[in-house]
Amino acid sequence: MSQSAAPVLEARQISKRFPGVVALDGVSLALLPGEVHALVGENGAGKSTLIKVFTGVHRPDGGELIYNGAPAAFGTPLDAQRAGISTIYQEVNLVPMMSVARNLMLGREPRGRLGVIDTARMYGEAERILAGYGVVTDVRRPLRALGMGVQQMVALARAVAIDARVVIMDEPTSSLEPREVETLFSVIRKLRDDGIAVVYVSHRLDELYEVCDRVTVLRDGRVAHTGPLAELERLKLIALMLGRDLDEVRTGGLTRFSRDRRRARERDGARPVVQAEGLTRRQVLHGVDVSVWPGEVVGLGGLLGAGRSETAKGIVGALPLDAGRVLVAGLPLRTGSTTAAIRAGVSLLPEDRKAEGIIPALSVRENIALAALPSLSRAGVVSDAKIDKVVEVFMRRLRIKAASPHQPVQELSGGNQQKVLLARWLAIRPKILLLDEPTRGIDVGAKAEVQALVDELAEEGLGVLLISSDLEELVEGADRILVLREGAVVGELSGDDVTEDKIMASIAERGAESDG
Amino acid sequence: MAEAVAPPGRRVLAWAQEYGVYAAVGVLLLFNVLFTPHFLDVANFRTQLVQVAPIVIVSLGMALVIGTQGIDLSVGSVMSLAAALVALYLGYGAWPALLVALVGGAVAGTAGGALVAYVGVQPIVATLALLVGVRGLANVLVPQLVEFRNPDLIALGSSSLSGVPVIVVIAAVLTLLMAFLVRRTTFGRQVVAIGGNRAASELSGLPVRRVLLLVYVISGVLAALAGVLATARLQASDPTSLGLFIELSAITAVVVGGTPLSGGRIRVLSTVMGALLMQLLSATLIKHNLPQSWTQIVQAVIILAAVYATRERGTR
Numbered sequence: 001m002s003q004s005a006a007p008v009l010e011a012r013q014i015s016k017r018f019p020g021v022v023a024l025d026g027v028s029l030a031l032l033p034g035e036v037h038a039l040v041g042e043n044g045a046g047k048s049t050l051i052k053v054f055t056g057v058h059r060p061d062g063g064e065l066i067y068n069g070a071p072a073a074f075g076t077p078l079d080a081q082r083a084g085i086s087t088i089y090q091e092v093n094l095v096p097m098m099s100v101a102r103n104l105m106l107g108r109e110p111r112g113r114l115g116v117i118d119t120a121r122m123y124g125e126a127e128r129i130l131a132g133y134g135v136v137t138d139v140r141r142p143l144r145a146l147g148m149g150v151q152q153m154v155a156l157a158r159a160v161a162i163d164a165r166v167v168i169m170d171e172p173t174s175s176l177e178p179r180e181v182e183t184l185f186s187v188i189r190k191l192r193d194d195g196i197a198v199v200y201v202s203h204r205l206d207e208l209y210e211v212c213d214r215v216t217v218l219r220d221g222r223v224a225h226t227g228p229l230a231e232l233e234r235l236k237l238i239a240l241m242l243g244r245d246l247d248e249v250r251t252g253g254l255t256r257f258s259r260d261r262r263r264a265r266e267r268d269g270a271r272p273v274v275q276a277e278g279l280t281r282r283q284v285l286h287g288v289d290v291s292v293w294p295g296e297v298v299g300l301g302g303l304l305g306a307g308r309s310e311t312a313k314g315i316v317g318a319l320p321l322d323a324g325r326v327l328v329a330g331l332p333l334r335t336g337s338t339t340a341a342i343r344a345g346v347s348l349l350p351e352d353r354k355a356e357g358i359i360p361a362l363s364v365r366e367n368i369a370l371a372a373l374p375s376l377s378r379a380g381v382v383s384d385a386k387i388d389k390v391v392e393v394f395m396r397r398l399r400i401k402a403a404s405p406h407q408p409v410q411e412l413s414g415g416n417q418q419k420v421l422l423a424r425w426l427a428i429r430p431k432i433l434l435l436d437e438p439t440r441g442i443d444v445g446a447k448a449e450v451q452a453l454v455d456e457l458a459e460e461g462l463g464v465l466l467i468s469s470d471l472e473e474l475v476e477g478a479d480r481i482l483v484l485r486e487g488a489v490v491g492e493l494s495g496d497d498v499t500e501d502k503i504m505a506s507i508a509e510r511g512a513e514s515d516g
Numbered sequence: 517m518a519e520a521v522a523p524p525g526r527r528v529l530a531w532a533q534e535y536g537v538y539a540a541v542g543v544l545l546l547f548n549v550l551f552t553p554h555f556l557d558v559a560n561f562r563t564q565l566v567q568v569a570p571i572v573i574v575s576l577g578m579a580l581v582i583g584t585q586g587i588d589l590s591v592g593s594v595m596s597l598a599a600a601l602v603a604l605y606l607g608y609g610a611w612p613a614l615l616v617a618l619v620g621g622a623v624a625g626t627a628g629g630a631l632v633a634y635v636g637v638q639p640i641v642a643t644l645a646l647l648v649g650v651r652g653l654a655n656v657l658v659p660q661l662v663e664f665r666n667p668d669l670i671a672l673g674s675s676s677l678s679g680v681p682v683i684v685v686i687a688a689v690l691t692l693l694m695a696f697l698v699r700r701t702t703f704g705r706q707v708v709a710i711g712g713n714r715a716a717s718e719l720s721g722l723p724v725r726r727v728l729l730l731v732y733v734i735s736g737v738l739a740a741l742a743g744v745l746a747t748a749r750l751q752a753s754d755p756t757s758l759g760l761f762i763e764l765s766a767i768t769a770v771v772v773g774g775t776p777l778s779g780g781r782i783r784v785l786s787t788v789m790g791a792l793l794m795q796l797l798s799a800t801l802i803k804h805n806l807p808q809s810w811t812q813i814v815q816a817v818i819i820l821a822a823v824y825a826t827r828e829r830g831t832r
Binding site: 316318338339341342343348350355356357358359360361362366369370371373374377380381382424 | 700701702706713721722781
């Protein structure tokens with residue numbers, strides 16, 4: 001800690017553009033030796049782009065990278081690694097079939113005569129190194145036989161062993177048990193004491209405050225804040241990440257009238273259209289309960305990685321659950337089957353439109369008709385007339401802009417692609433729609449249209465579960481909000497409590513961990 | 517839209533991908549009409565078509581499988597299994613024997629499809645296992661070549677309907693059926709959607725596993741039918757060598773026809789054209805006394821050209 005104050009790695013006004021997006025816009029960040037530096041921000045803030053600039057995956061379009069006091073231009077990830085910048089990714093990138101020792105020593109195995117690997121020495125050395133990290137294990141076993149925590153530790157040990165000056169950790173605890181997290185933290189502290197700079201990326205606030213010295217908050221490709229972490233209130237940190245000014249946040253919205261009416265209906269409604277109880281999945285969800293009444297918009301709040309998308313996927317059967325059940329209109333749903341969920345009237349608009357939503361090469365028409373095909377055909381033969389009618393109705397209602405229904409959907413703008421997906425679901429008349437970030441990455445006009453549509457659908461009696469990182473959207477759109485943190489519901493807000501600062505306050509509450 | 521004014525090079529490439537096979541077949545036909553003696557003889561046409569018919573039938577199933585991002589290497593072995601089953605059950609008559617052979621193909625297809633769809637084995641591995649195992653089984657059932665004299669079966673292989681060999685008629689009818697299946701049925705559209713984006717198809721509630729299984733079953737049945745037809749024409753059951761390497765011819769036909777190996781698109785008629793092109797090519801080179809090795813080299817060039825054209829389109 002008490003070494004020279006000169007930064008070991010410094011980004012100066014780094015810019016990086018991708019087609020259509022400015023990922024980084026004049027980002028500066030100085031990394032001091034012997035500090036643990038938290039890097040936080042929501043999706044699309046530019047964290048991963050910045051990391052990729054540091055590690056030589058991307059070359060910046062503007063600005064410069066200073067490493068050890070001299071300008072650096074890493075051509076490849078290998079260059080950066082050789083220079084002493086190591087990265088540990090969420091998924092450990094080692095060779096699972098090889099032994100622990102081989103993984104640890106890969107590329108620099110001790111050699112005997114004739115250049116043959118001296119296995120005895122290799123095992124001995126590997127054991128010694130790992131013991132330094134509090135890991136005692138048989139280094140002859142294949143890596144995959146070990147727990148994720150130990151694998152992570154091997155990755156870390158390997159990173160440090162190749163003379164790293166900077167270690168970048170991207171969500172290192174996402175697959176660790178609490179005990180393993182403790183070991184990891186002690187290793188991180190050891191690295192810090194050895195004068196190594198650590199960049200720590202995580203969304204778990206408790207962890208950040210436990211292990212990090214300073215923090216840089218990225219938002220929309222810019223630095224929103226940088227400074228010592230201990231001096232920063234949790235609430236303030238969340239406000240910075242979500243782009244909210246604490247003072248500006250006002251209670252209340254403009255679109256209250258419809259909400260009151262819907263809440264009245266909720267009380268009258270006999271039972272929820274969807275009732276999820278105790279959704280549990282190791283490392284991800286810890287007993288989440290969610291109910292949605294007909295005509296109600298329920299918002300899921302929380303930071304990235306809090307389990308919002310996983311909750312939606314769990315309900316629709318796309319995420320295998322360890323425990324929990326889902327009732328649709330009072331009837332239990334076969335879990336683990338999206339087909340069963342959709343037949344029962346539960347539909348999910350996924351967060352990743354490209355990977356899980358559109359079928360890129362197929363036409364707008366076919367993308368809309370996809371889920372409804374069985375009802376648009378007779379004896380297994382599709383009816384063009386029926387499809388044309390449905391497609392026409394929804395293209396007009398959702399104002400989908402395409403050259404023709406036969407245009408490949410991949411040529412459409414993001415907003416129109418999203419409308420195509422909404423049309424796909426509306427065509428099968430669901431009872432409840434789970435919308436995961438329905439307005440992300442679409443233009444302002446389409447955004448307003450989608451939001452209006454959600455309101456309209458709820459008016460018609462559809463249940464809606466709305467996931468959004470945009471607090472304003474959540475507050476304006478939802479009647480009731482469940483706040484998730486680390487895979488559990490930590491707060492429920494309804495009526496006048498549905499405000500941006502109440503949501504943030506709920507997220508910020510210290511995790512009430514009971515260490516036994 | 518900006519897409520409308522594509523640069524000429526790209527437009528040529530797009531055209532080549534769409535109609536290249538048809539043009540190539542046309543050019544080759546024209547060349548033969550002009551320079552190959554006796555090419556226009558009816559007998560020559562018949563021979564060419566009869567030879568290519570089993571490949572066409574197998575390719576139809578292969579195109580379906582490739583449309584789901586899969587591959588079926590077991591087709592040749594399934595042909596040999598069908599040949600063996602036909603020989604074993606011919607005592608009950610030609611039609612029961614044919615039925616048993618088709619059931620055999622369906623069972624082999626179910627095995628491959630179940631491995632792919634339910635167990636999650638990669639298609640190339642699952643069907644490679646079948647390629648080895650099923651031919652072994654066929655050889656166990658019928659260890660050596662068996663000749664037969666069943667008139668019905670022989671007629672299936674050598675008779676004609678108003679001048680057109682029955683085998684060719686069957687291949688043509690199956691082509692039309694397959695085109696209908698892909699374009700006009702729920703199943704066909706689901707196959708294409710699953711090949712185009714499996715995750716999205718699953719979230720859209722398509723019965724992904726069932727569709728995948730069925731795709732391999734269809735491929736197996738078609739291969740078995742091709743095996744029976746080839747056996748009928750040979751007038752002998754030869755499980756040891758029947759259908760050897762036909763999976764490669766079928767994949768070639770599909771690829772040359774412009775169906776991308778990355779799935780999401782199935783071109784049925786073009787696949788048939790691809791098979792015809794390869795057949796015509798080797799016939800042409802043989803007629804002009806070029807050695808077999810030349811045929812192979814030219815075929816390699818055509819495959820690469822087809823893959824190149826498909827790739828350009830896909831990465832846009």
